[in-house]
Amino acid sequence: MIVTKKREFNELMENIKNYKSVFLLGCSECAALCGTGGEPEVKAMKDALESEGKEVTDTFVAKSGCQVLGTKVELKPFKDAIDKADCIIVMSCGAGTQTAVELYEDKPVLPANDSLFLANMTRLKVFDERCSLCGKCILDKTGGICPVTRCAKGLLNGPCGGSKGGLCEVSKDTPCVWQEIYSRLIRLNQLNLLKEMSRPKTKPVHPRRLIREDLKLKKEPIKKI
Amino acid sequence: MNSKKFVVTAEIGPNKGIDVQEIMENAELIKERVDAINVTDLQSSVMRLGSMAVCHLLIDRAIDPIFQLTCRDRNRLALQSDLLSAWVLGIRNVLALTGDHPTLGDHPEAMPVFDLDSVGLLRVIGSLNEGFDMVGNQLKGAPDFFPGAVVNPGADTEAAFEMQIIKMEKKIEAGAKFFQTQGIYDLDLFERFMKRIDGFKTPVLGGIILLKSAGMARFMNKNVAGVFVPEPLIKEMEETKDKVKTSIEIAARLIKGLKDLCDGVHIMAIGWEKKISLVLAEAGL
Numbered sequence: 001m002i003v004t005k006k007r008e009f010n011e012l013m014e015n016i017k018n019y020k021s022v023f024l025l026g027c028s029e030c031a032a033l034c035g036t037g038g039e040p041e042v043k044a045m046k047d048a049l050e051s052e053g054k055e056v057t058d059t060f061v062a063k064s065g066c067q068v069l070g071t072k073v074e075l076k077p078f079k080d081a082i083d084k085a086d087c088i089i090v091m092s093c094g095a096g097t098q099t100a101v102e103l104y105e106d107k108p109v110l111p112a113n114d115s116l117f118l119a120n121m122t123r124l125k126v127f128d129e130r131c132s133l134c135g136k137c138i139l140d141k142t143g144g145i146c147p148v149t150r151c152a153k154g155l156l157n158g159p160c161g162g163s164k165g166g167l168c169e170v171s172k173d174t175p176c177v178w179q180e181i182y183s184r185l186i187r188l189n190q191l192n193l194l195k196e197m198s199r200p201k202t203k204p205v206h207p208r209r210l211i212r213e214d215l216k217l218k219k220e221p222i223k224k225i
Numbered sequence: 226m227n228s229k230k231f232v233v234t235a236e237i238g239p240n241k242g243i244d245v246q247e248i249m250e251n252a253e254l255i256k257e258r259v260d261a262i263n264v265t266d267l268q269s270s271v272m273r274l275g276s277m278a279v280c281h282l283l284i285d286r287a288i289d290p291i292f293q294l295t296c297r298d299r300n301r302l303a304l305q306s307d308l309l310s311a312w313v314l315g316i317r318n319v320l321a322l323t324g325d326h327p328t329l330g331d332h333p334e335a336m337p338v339f340d341l342d343s344v345g346l347l348r349v350i351g352s353l354n355e356g357f358d359m360v361g362n363q364l365k366g367a368p369d370f371f372p373g374a375v376v377n378p379g380a381d382t383e384a385a386f387e388m389q390i391i392k393m394e395k396k397i398e399a400g401a402k403f404f405q406t407q408g409i410y411d412l413d414l415f416e417r418f419m420k421r422i423d424g425f426k427t428p429v430l431g432g433i434i435l436l437k438s439a440g441m442a443r444f445m446n447k448n449v450a451g452v453f454v455p456e457p458l459i460k461e462m463e464e465t466k467d468k469v470k471t472s473i474e475i476a477a478r479l480i481k482g483l484k485d486l487c488d489g490v491h492i493m494a495i496g497w498e499k500k501i502s503l504v505l506a507e508a509g510l
Contacts, residue, residue, distance in 0.1 A: 152326050153297075153337060157344040158392040160323040161377035161407055162450030163385055169450040170326045182384040194391050197398065200301065200345045 001030035002093040003127045004037070004113040012089070013052060015110045019086035021055040023078070025100060027065030027092035033121065036113045037061070037091035045091060045112065057081040065096025072103055082107070135204045141193050143184035148201065150177035156198035226371075226403055226428050232489030233510060234291065234405065234430055235501055236263040239274035245282060251498035252288055258502050261289040263320060263405070263491070267298065269449070270330025277311050284315040291373065292316045295324025300340040305349060305358055312368035320373045320405065321346040321396075325450055344392070347372055347399035354400075374401040376429070377451045378418035379411060390421055397427050405491040407451040408434035410458055412482040419486045428488035433479055435497050435504070436472050439463040473500055477507035484508070 016022065024042050031037025039061055046056045058081035062071045075082065082088065087108040090097040093115040100109045117129040132149040138156070139146060148154050152170040159178035162169030166179045185191045226232060235255055237248050252262055262283060264276040280290035292311050299307060308319070323343045327335040341349065349359045356367035374396040380386040393404065409415050409431050419429070434452065436442050439462040442454040458475060465471035480490050490510075494501055 152328075153323060153339045153342075155323065155339065155342045157342050157395055158388045159385065160343075160450070161375060161380070161389070162325065164381060164451075164453070166382045166385065170328050176385070178388055179382065179384045182388055194388065195394070197344065197395055200341050203340070 001033050001119060001121070001127075002095075003116040003119045003129075004031055004034050004093050005116055006036050006041075007112060007114055009048065012110065012112060016054070016087055016089070019054070019108065021057050021085045021087075022049055023057050023082045023085035023088045024049075024059040025065070025075075025088055025090045025092070025096075026059070026061035027090075027096045028061050028063050029065070031065070031092040031096065031113065032061070034127070035125075037065070037096070042091055045089070049089075057085040062092075062096070062099075065090070065092035065099055068099050068102050071099050075103065133204075134201060135208070136201065138198070141196065141198070142181045143188055143190060143193070145177060145181045145184055147177050147181065150180075154201075156201065158194060226488075231484060231510065232428070232430055233259045233505065234261045234263060234489065234491045235259045235498065236265060236491065236493045237279070237498070238265045238268045238495070239276065239279045241271065241273050243274065245274070245279065248279065249282060249286070251494075252283055253286060255498055255501045256286070256288045258505055259492075260489075261291050261318060263291040263293055266293040266295045266322070266324070267330070268325075270297065270325045270327045270332070270335075272330070272332055277307065277314065277316065280311065280316045281314040289318065290316060291318040291320050293320045293322060294346065295322045296339050296341050296343060296346055297324030297327065298335075298338055300338055301349070301359060304341060304346060305353065308350065308353055308370070309364075309368065312370070317369075318371045318373065319350060320375065321350060321401070322375050329448070329450070343374060344395050344399045347374060347396055347401050351400035371402055372400055373403040373405060375406065376404050377407045378415050379407060379409060379451065379453055381453060386418070390418075393422065393425065397425060401427060403427060403488075404429045406430070406432040408432045408445075408454075408493060409479060409483060410454050412479065412486075415483060416486055430489035430491040431480075431483040431487045432491045432493060433476050433504075434493045435476050435495065435500060436462050437495070437497065438468055469500065472497075473503050473507055476504045480504070480508035480510070484510075 024045055026037035026042040042059045042061055046059055049056055058078055060078055062074055064070055088100045089110050089112050090100050091112040097111045118131045119127040120130045122128045129149055134148045152168055159176055163176035166176055168174040168176050185193055264279045266276040267273055276293050280292045283290040321343050327333055327337050350370050350372045352359050353368055354370055356364050376393045377389050380389045439459045442459045445452045446454055461471055492501055
């Protein structure tokens with residue numbers, strides 16, 4: 001999931017200092033898992049804003065905040081509450097925040113969270129970055145462990161000389177991912193993969209767009225009676 | 226490098242600033258005793274005067290420089306361009322390195338580039354040498370660099386050690402014609418390493434870092450990537466009444482030990498360039 005962290009409340013208050021009323025929009029997916037956009041957090045934010053003298057016109061936790069069309073449908077019953085609000089605060093990742101911008105062109109939209117990284121929740125409430133969304137997966141070459149993401153230098157041809165005791169030169173809390181890749185490839189009897197020369201990665205050009213024509217619904221023509 | 230002579234190289238690290246007097250003096254002091262001098266590229270990710278400029282100044286003094294070029298700060302455009310620029314300024318030897326991570330230095334928030342890795346950089350040098358940039362465009366005038374790379378025989382886990390050897394092979398395939406190592410303190414480990422790479426047929430210069438004090442040794446153990454000074458040596462530095470003498474002794478001892486194991490020595494004096502002659506003399510070189 002996309003890991004998010006609550007922004008500093010005073011910074012958010014600074015953002016909305018000229019607004020009297022707020023509509024709160026959360027998200028039931030990644031943000032709820034991270035404790036930054038589910039029902040309890042939305043309620044807590046409502047209470048916090050109200051104790052600062054703001055009016056919360058209403059709140060809603062979208063099913064998938066990043067899904068613009070779905071969220072548009074879900075928010076139809078809240079039209080009046082949103083119209084009445086001076087701004088919308090979105091408690092999700094940056095994509096969810098920008099859904100509100102797509103839907104309400106003239107309404108100020110503020111993010112409640114900082115979006116951090118794409119992670120596995122490896123233990124309860126422990127989130128470890130696992131995927132950089134690099135666009136060209138090389139997990140087939142590294143036993144399924146990602147050096148693009150988990151090597152601080154994103155090295156593809158094996159480790160640098162900086163590791164100590166199997167730990168990364170950047171932090172003693174971080175294992176050298178190449179050490180992990182090595183152990184994994186030994187276990188899988190695929191060490192020969194390490195001997196292949198990897199070419200430099202093509203960095204993505206932002207912003208990216210993908211269109212899946214093949215997935216768009218083919219509508220049945222409406223029969224004329 | 227092609228001769229059977231035991232090669233001696235040294236290293237200077239440019240300062241933060243434009244004052245080059247001291248490093249030039251140090252270089253002059255050792256120029257007769259060494260075959261070439263490396264100039265580091267923003268060593269330890271600390272912002273400093275650049276390697277290319279200092280290499281060029283060394284050429285003016287008839288000293289053969291080894292241009293250290295890391296992948297930390299420059300993308301593939303800048304790396305290729307800087308190589309061409311280096312050639313035009315008279316530089317012929319290049320050491321291709323990954324580079325320390327910016328978080329280790331004094332601008333920790335700088336973007337870590339690493340667009341290429343050291344293997345990729347060696348391939349790029351090979352490409353330029355053949356008259357093409359890395360995407361296949363023909364160059365108007367090709368350089369003919371002598372490229373080297375780094376290996377760390379002191380890698381301190383089984384996996385790290387094996388991967389250094391695998392990567393060394395890749396670097397040779399990518400065009401590396403010589404290797405310099407990080408500071409060696411464990412001769413048994415180094416011998417084991419040299420036995421493993423028997424047959425690679427590429428000269429290796431063993432790295433020696435002059436220890437200035439026990440404190441420096443401990444600092445390196447904690448902060449410098451890839452260096453490990455064992456406790457007995459730290460004790461020697463702690464207990465001595467003459468740090469310089471012991472430092473020279475240790476360095477000479479290590480050099481004597483690796484003389485028969487590899488093709489040369491690379492001395493990193495880190496400010497004690499004036500002691501290099503003494504070290505070499507005591508090591509019998």
